[in-house]
Structure formats: structure tokens, C-alpha cells
Amino acid sequence: MSGSPAVVVGVDVGSNSVRALALDPDGVVLGATTAGYPGAAGWEPGHADPYAWFAATAQALAELRALVPGAARPAALCLGGQSPTTVPEAVPRPGIAAALTCRHPAGATGSPVEQHHAQHAALRAAHGPDVQAWQLYDWLAARFGAERAQARWPGDPPLTGYGPIVATGSVVGTVGTGHDIAAGTPLVAGAQDAYLAFWAGGLDRPGRAMDPGGRTGGLAVAVPAGSPAADAYALPSAVSGIDIVGGPVAAHGLILEWLRDLTGRDVRDLLALAAEVPPGARGVLVLPYLEGERAPRWNRELRGEVFGLSAGSGPGELARAVLEGTAYGLAHIARELGARGARLDTLVCAGSPARSPLWCSIKAAVLGVPVEVPAETDLAAYGAALAAGAGARWWPAPGTGRAGDWPRPAMTVLDPEPHPEYAAGLRRFLDLGDAAQARLSVPADAGVSSRSGPNPAEPTPSEPRLVEPNLSANPAEPNLSEEPTCPIR
Structure with a gap:
């Protein structure tokens, strides 16, 4: 040089x-x-x-x-x-x-x-x-x-x-x-942005994972090439012999923006209100399926649902439930990948949602792993x-180097703080999501009696897929700045 x-x-x-x-x-x-x-x-x-x-x-x-x-x-x-x-x-x-x-x-x-x-x-x-x-x-x-x-x-x-x-x-x-x-x-x-983000976040050894944030979000996990988790949807890491698997979700950042528009409060205010609500959101739970869901349900017909509202529920409870619901969505993907042998030991949070320490700490607690938050979230x-x-020949090109050959942005590490409300919330999230998916399998002309009884149709099996290149950064991200109209991406 x-x-x-x-x-x-x-x-x-x-x-x-x-x-x-x-x-x-x-x-x-x-x-x-x-x-x-x-x-x-x-x-x-x-x-x-x-x-x-x-x-x-x-x-x-x-x-x-x-x-x-x-x-x-x-x-x-x-x-x-952005791609494609x-x-x-x-x-x-x-x-x-x-x-x-x-x-x-x-x-x-x-x-x-x-x-x-x-x-x-x-x-x-x-x-x-x-x-x-x-x-x-x-x-x-x-x-x-x-x-x-x-x-x-x-x-x-x-x-x-x-x-x-x-x-x-x-x-x-x-x-x-x-x-x-x-x-x-x-x-x-x-x-494409997903490859670049995974490279920068150091998804170069098994167990490192990332939620790239943004309007959608999702979970990407590094696994050894050829492992049972590295199926046909895997994409290569910057390091030879390491693949990246996982799945995109449909509306993690979007549902916070939806709540912002619904309440007339900016995102920063909603996050402050959520911080005043204890884990479990006082019984409120959100399925963040505003535009259907991608991984691991892969059902475009699903829609967002809110459970557990009471007369005392306010914007803070809803905001907390949105943050927790998105973390449960990541945990759902992690469970599916874990069944295929993909372990997760560290999560990198990126995009504008990473600017919220509360949101990152909830993800750490729900997933049970340390979260790394980069100083440069993009x-x-x-x-x-x-x-x-x-x-410029400063360091190797992707595919020609080893783990640790490239610099990474400075990271702040948040250790997980498990809470029994999160364990119960995840079980409830999965059960309610299963029920929502099962309802969609009932024929449109079925009577009330058939809807109230057991549903013989099984929901589509979950199928973990590649974190698509348009997962990480393509759509708009929620704005965590003081200027609500300033675009983050």
C-alpha cells in the first residue's frame, strides 16, 4: 500500500x-x-x-x-x-x-x-x-x-x-x-447487498448469524458447506467452505412503521414507551404478518394479528409486543434451522433496527445468544x-481468503438476559401462528361448524430457505433518527 x-x-x-x-x-x-x-x-x-x-x-x-x-x-x-x-x-x-x-x-x-x-x-x-x-x-x-x-x-x-x-x-x-x-x-x-452485508458482518465461521434488519429482516446463519443445513438454497460465504442459510421474513421493520402511522407517534417515541413495559408486553402478542410471511411459514395469505388487548393496553404495550413478535419470528427460523443441524452462537444485528439497544437486547434474550451491534449499521x-x-489489493477478494482476513466494523456486544415471559411468549407465538395458518386451509365455502372443529387439512410444512439477496437492505427501513422524514436507506 x-x-x-x-x-x-x-x-x-x-x-x-x-x-x-x-x-x-x-x-x-x-x-x-x-x-x-x-x-x-x-x-x-x-x-x-x-x-x-x-x-x-x-x-x-x-x-x-x-x-x-x-x-x-x-x-x-x-x-x-439492491437485488434483483x-x-x-x-x-x-x-x-x-x-x-x-x-x-x-x-x-x-x-x-x-x-x-x-x-x-x-x-x-x-x-x-x-x-x-x-x-x-x-x-x-x-x-x-x-x-x-x-x-x-x-x-x-x-x-x-x-x-x-x-x-x-x-x-x-x-x-x-x-x-x-x-x-x-x-x-x-x-x-x-448484491445481502452478500456484502454478510461479508462485513463476519459470517465466515459456523455459528455466526445475522439479522440484516430493514423493512423486512430475517435470519442468516453460517454453516459448513455440505452440512445438512446447507441445502440447495445455500449461498456461499466470503470464506471458501462456509455456506449461509436461513430465511427472510416479510414485515419486521414494516410493522413498526405501521404502528408509527397508526398511532401518530414517531419510532423513537414508540421505542421509549416500549422500554417502560416489562417483558411479555402485559399479555399483548403480535403476529407480524402484515404482508404474509416468508420463512419459515412461506404463506402469502397470512396477515398480522394482535392478541391479548385489554382496556389498559396502550401504545407502549403494542410497541413492546411488536419488538417481541419480530424476535419470536427470528427464533422460529432458528428452530427450523436447528432441526437441520445449523447452530447459532452469535447474532449480528444490522440496519436501522440495530440502532435500538432495546430491540437488540430483546433479540438476544429470545434467541439466547450474544448480539453484536456494529457501530456502522449499514x-x-x-x-x-x-x-x-x-x-486495491488491501485484502483478499471473497472466496480467496480465510476467516479473519478482513476487517469488521467496531461491535458492541449485548449478552442475553433470558426471561420466563419470553419462553412462554415464543410458545404462544408458535401456537397462534400455527392456528392462523391452519385456518387458511379451510375451504372458503366451509360452514361455521367445520371451522369450529378440528381441521383435517395440515398446514404447509415449514421449509427453511436461502436468505435471498433482497433480504438485507432493499426495502425501506424504519427511521430511528430524530427526523421522521429522512430516509435511512
Whole structure:
């Protein structure tokens, strides 16, 4: 590194905003900035204006340069972000929501690769058969000067029609003129946000796990490659021989936002009220299934339910029950994975929910493991900076190193404090969820008598699956800042 700039820059392009981060060779975050997307309020669900992504990225980089002077001439720049998201080659002009995001219905029930290809097919149907497809971070890199390329994490299946494959951490070009990053700066192939977040969080040995937070959330656990838990849905860790398994949930961050909108209280106030309520939420329990549930129930028809309300229940009890219900949802996934031999001994909490010590401590208590809370909660941006550092030859690229070869953000450790109310709450959560799922198996024309008796139909068996690349950071996260309208991602 002699004579090279002592800064690399990573960018995470989320669904609501961009996060840019400057990292030094020791893994210390020198500064970070966030910028929202102009015009995003007018986008149709599942659509986005890629030039708004570019404008926000440029703004975040300009602000980072003012905050960290060395970020103007970094050793390398890497862009990563939400996935599956597809940008057509020829976007007519700024202001046109031409890109399709992970929220678009095309391929939504398939794998991430199938979703990409379905998005590409939808673009061809709309704009003609010759439309070329890009992953969003590849398209953005090309705007800065990179060659056409398809950045892929080691072991990830290739995408047909998305350009030549290059490995995450490889140099794909240099920054051109007219940007807030010095011309000639190496541009490095990125990856989808989940891979980057898992890399940054150190999911590089069995037993380490992560809840990436955000609007959805979920549980990812590192296991030995080839173990019974590493089924067809496993994705590779940054360390060869380690796979990551688990599952995404549907609405952990979203249900807190729902409660915010329902009560008219901002998230910070709700968290303060929840802290005044004892474990067990005075009997109130929430099933956080506002948009169905993914792992481990995999049932889109489920809906959120609230149990145990009394005349004395208020916003504090509801807020506490929401926090506990999301922790029970993680424990449900952990139980399913444990049955396949995936042990969990440490949980990393990331995303904006990690900014709540109360929420993190509840997860530690319910899961019964220590929780690590990173000082930099946007681990996807940190992971993009790791990829930039690999391109600058500061440390190995993913798939070529060993555990401990890469820096991690500073962590605060919260030890679990078990409570009998949580053990009882988890049993109640599972029973009530089973009953909700069983009710959905009753035919729509069944009479009242058949609903009141035993249900002969069995619910769909739980099936742990891969933590999909759009688990960690794609949708909007609950805002834990003092400015309720400021986007976190």
C-alpha cells in the first residue's frame, strides 16, 4: 500500500437512498453520507428511475468528499446494492422510471436468478426484443466509466444477457472525468447487498448469524458447506467452505412503521414507551404478518394479528409486543434451522433496527445468544468498501481468503438476559401462528361448524430457505433518527 491513497469508498444503493462510506486500511469508518432519490415519491411500485440512483450516488459521494478529503481520490470505488433489480440499456432520459426492482411482480415467486430473467423478459416485452439488461450497480459503475460487466459473487449462478461475468472485488475500469471522484480511480465489481452485508458482518465461521434488519429482516446463519443445513438454497460465504442459510421474513421493520402511522407517534417515541413495559408486553402478542410471511411459514395469505388487548393496553404495550413478535419470528427460523443441524452462537444485528439497544437486547434474550451491534449499521456499504479494498489489493477478494482476513466494523456486544415471559411468549407465538395458518386451509365455502372443529387439512410444512439477496437492505427501513422524514436507506 506504500504510496497509495489510504481510503477506499463503498456505496450501497438501497431502495430509498444511497449510503456512501469511506474506509481506511484498518477497517475504520472515516465518514459516511446518505442521499435520497429525487422524484421517488412518484414511482410506481416495482419501478425506479436509474438516473435518480445516479444523482443520489453523485450527491452522496460529493458530501463524502467534503467530509473526508481523502475520499476525493480513493484507492478504489465499489458500488453494490439492491437485488434483483434490472436496468435496460437505453434509458430515455432522467425522470423515466424504466428500471424494475425487487418489488416488481415479474418472477417474484422464483429464485433471484429467475426474478432477474423475468424482469428482463418484462423489459423486452415493453421496449422490444433487443433490450440489454444490467444489474443496477453494474449500470451505475458504467456511468462512472466502467466497461459493461456482470458482477457476480463467487459461486453465484450467471445471468443470461447481463454482460460478461466478473468476480466481486475485480477492477472493471476507472472513473472518467466530471465526477466528484478523481479520474483514474479504479472501479471495482460489487455485489448484491445481502452478500456484502454478510461479508462485513463476519459470517465466515459456523455459528455466526445475522439479522440484516430493514423493512423486512430475517435470519442468516453460517454453516459448513455440505452440512445438512446447507441445502440447495445455500449461498456461499466470503470464506471458501462456509455456506449461509436461513430465511427472510416479510414485515419486521414494516410493522413498526405501521404502528408509527397508526398511532401518530414517531419510532423513537414508540421505542421509549416500549422500554417502560416489562417483558411479555402485559399479555399483548403480535403476529407480524402484515404482508404474509416468508420463512419459515412461506404463506402469502397470512396477515398480522394482535392478541391479548385489554382496556389498559396502550401504545407502549403494542410497541413492546411488536419488538417481541419480530424476535419470536427470528427464533422460529432458528428452530427450523436447528432441526437441520445449523447452530447459532452469535447474532449480528444490522440496519436501522440495530440502532435500538432495546430491540437488540430483546433479540438476544429470545434467541439466547450474544448480539453484536456494529457501530456502522449499514453493513452493505461497509461490504462494498471491503470489495473496493480487495480491488486495491488491501485484502483478499471473497472466496480467496480465510476467516479473519478482513476487517469488521467496531461491535458492541449485548449478552442475553433470558426471561420466563419470553419462553412462554415464543410458545404462544408458535401456537397462534400455527392456528392462523391452519385456518387458511379451510375451504372458503366451509360452514361455521367445520371451522369450529378440528381441521383435517395440515398446514404447509415449514421449509427453511436461502436468505435471498433482497433480504438485507432493499426495502425501506424504519427511521430511528430524530427526523421522521429522512430516509435511512
